[in-house]
Amino acid sequence: MGYTLAIHGGAGVIPSDRMTPAREAELRAALDRALSAGEAVLAADGTAMDAVTAAVCVLEDEPLFNAGRGAVFTHDGSHEMDAAIMNGRDRRAGCVAGVLGPRNPVKLARCVMERTEHVLMIGEGALGVGREAGIEEMPADYFFTQERYDALQETLRMEAAGTLDDDPARRHGTVGAVARDRAGGLAAATSTGGMTAKRPGRVGDSPLIGAGTFADDRTCAVSATGDGEAFIRLCVAHEIDARMRLAGETLTEAADHVVREELATLNGSGGLVAVDAAGRVAAPFNCEGMYRGWALEGLERSIAIY
Numbered sequence: 504m505g506y507t508l509a510i511h512g513g514a515g516v517i518p519s520d521r522m523t524p525a526r527e528a529e530l531r532a533a534l535d536r537a538l539s540a541g542e543a544v545l546a547a548d549g550t551a552m553d554a555v556t557a558a559v560c561v562l563e564d565e566p567l568f569n570a571g572r573g574a575v576f577t578h579d580g581s582h583e584m585d586a587a588i589m590n591g592r593d594r595r596a597g598c599v600a601g602v603l604g605p606r607n608p609v610k611l612a613r614c615v616m617e618r619t620e621h622v623l624m625i626g627e628g629a630l631g632v633g634r635e636a637g638i639e640e641m642p643a644d645y646f647f648t649q650e651r652y653d654a655l656q657e658t659l660r661m662e663a664a665g666t667l668d669d670d671p672a673r674r675h676g677t678v679g680a681v682a683r684d685r686a687g688g689l690a691a692a693t694s695t696g697g698m699t700a701k702r703p704g705r706v707g708d709s710p711l712i713g714a715g716t717f718a719d720d721r722t723c724a725v726s727a728t729g730d731g732e733a734f735i736r737l738c739v740a741h742e743i744d745a746r747m748r749l750a751g752e753t754l755t756e757a758a759d760h761v762v763r764e765e766l767a768t769l770n771g772s773g774g775l776v777a778v779d780a781a782g783r784v785a786a787p788f789n790c791e792g793m794y795r796g797w798a799l800e801g802l803e804r805s806i807a808i809y
């Protein structure tokens with residue numbers, strides 16, 4: 504069977520009435536580059552793990568998305584990034600939370616999986632694992648973008664005036680990828696700067712296995728984006744796996760139910776990309792849009808925003 508790759512650049516999209524043709528073209532081109540990076544791995548008989556790593560690295564390097572370079576600012580004007588990766592074959596996983604330094608937080612998450620006996624690490628201990636592995640680190644100003652800085656200032660102003668809203672374009676975003684390789688292996692990876700003006704120390708759903716990231720070759724691989732707190736409380740990614748495994752639902756049925764019905768019970772906005780064991784893709788969202796794309800071997804690529 505052929506390979507499948509699906510990616511997202513977050514549910515924090517620029518509303519369609521504020522989108523410009525130039526910005527839309529940039530976003531689509533970035534998604535296309537990420538698909539190319541992951542597809543190159545899969546087309547050479549590489550693993551789903553390597554494909555999601557490659558695709559997420561491209562999205563992290565791209566300042567348009569809230570992960571790696573271009574990550575949003577915390578309330579204190581710093582960056583704290585979360586990332587996770589999971590291998591559906593053996594359900595090994597690696598996750599990091601609140602890190603600043605590695606150019607590609609997803610690589611640090613993978614180091615945790617491959618070089619330690621742990622799943623989730625934070626702080627200096629997590630950074631030390633990356634240093635032992637020699638992954639690239641960047642100075643803090645590498646992660647700075649004027650747009651995200653302005654979004655923080657605007658958020659702080661609104662907070663002081665008591666008019667704070669949850670405009671997804673100003674506050675949200677994440678990147679992620681799921682893949683099925685030719686050998687039937689599934690993998691998922693997610694990386695984020697979290698939410699603009701989050702409290703220092705806040706951890707979202709992205710690095711939590713079963714919430715924002717999950718993979719099991721028997722069922723599906725999932726990478727989510729949206730209101731992290733709701734995704735954590737609903738164990739969104741694992742709920743989709745459970746509905747498939749225990750209730751016999753298809754990926755589409757399970758993913759649609761969780762995103763459109765269960766998330767609504769907590770007013771949780773967002774979406775996800777997922778792939779099942781047969782390489783089928785689901786990409787539901789319950790908000791205005793989600794930067795997304797997928798490539799199925801032998802078929803034309805799809806890239807969409809709204």
Ligand code: ASP
Nearest residue numbers: 675676677697707729731
């Ligand atoms: N889920 C991410 C978080 O809560 C943010 C997002 O995807 O918009 O950290």
